[in-house]
Amino acid sequence: MNYRVPRMTAEESALWTGLMRVVELLPAALDAQLQRDAQMTHFEFIVLSNLQLADESHAQMRDLAHATNATLPRLSRVCARLEERGFVKRAPSPTDGRATLVTLTKAGRAALIRAVPGHVATAHALVIDALTPPQLEALGTAANVIGRRLDPDQRFVWIDDDARPGSV
Amino acid sequence: MNYRVPRMTAEESALWTGLMRVVELLPAALDAQLQRDAQMTHFEFIVLSNLQLADESHAQMRDLAHATNATLPRLSRVCARLEERGFVKRAPSPTDGRATLVTLTKAGRAALIRAVPGHVATAHALVIDALTPPQLEALGTAANVIGRRLDPDQRFVWIDDDARPGSV
DNA sequence: CTCGCTTAGTTGTTGGTACAACTTTTTGTC
């Protein structure tokens, strides 16, 4: 990166400090809530959510790793743990002997559905209810702009809301 | 936390996904840049910045842990590593036999000063230059509101800019 | 068809963080 500017203005520093506080503390807060109330990490929640969203609730490891911004080794171990707990099932792909298909089990779906309300409540408590509608919209805009720089393909996507009781 | 609302609207889901993308990817991007260009983690950078900011460039472990949002065990090990590299020096406090004072060494200050330009450039490239001034201000406002919920004491504070060449 | 290359996934090893146990020093109370 060949950018100039070796300095920050006072306003930029204040913004940066505030932003760092959020990006450091928010993931920790989400992890803590899910760990405490649903005995799963935020990343496991994301994996289950992605499977729930996927067609027929299954996906290939490679695609799932891509969608969750995980490396394949990381996803492999997480799925191994989730499988031990009975939340997912792994099976070789019938069409490609190299590929592994991960499927959300009934128990996994149930665990996800149990976890959603507390997670959504936390999202409201920490972020959504803290801001006015215009502030919320501004935050969304800013996050999208920054997100496009961090993840140009916008591959890292999942929607909590679809993992709700009653869907499917 | 006794909040209701087990659902998100479509707008809220979109916001949340965008926000998650940022809070997941931004720390990783900052870590990667610092690791690559200055052979230090973002957290080590924060520790050094805090010491640079501190009066006489030294601080007690407990206070430093507080300011950097670290547990004492974590800070203890990080300081041990930084001391091995010659960036800080640890010594028992003369006034309290329990306390350890960490001091930024000349080499540590030099390493920090070397690291700052690239880090600030990254902050500009990923966030500051990506947004218009009003967007930037709105992001700052939102971050502050959320930050106050996550960290009511606002203890997690440091200012990159003061770790600039020429100061002190 | 077969041999080199690529792709998908798992596993070995290392590094970093959390939680808990432990040591040492201070403080408060009688």
Next chain:
DNA sequence: GACAAAAAGTTGTACCAACAACTAAGCGAG
């Protein structure tokens, strides 16, 4: 002033993620 309780750090242990090495399966050129 001695002893119980608290505080400051360090270290043992366990878990999680990154990187690299490895295995197995498809793919492509000859």
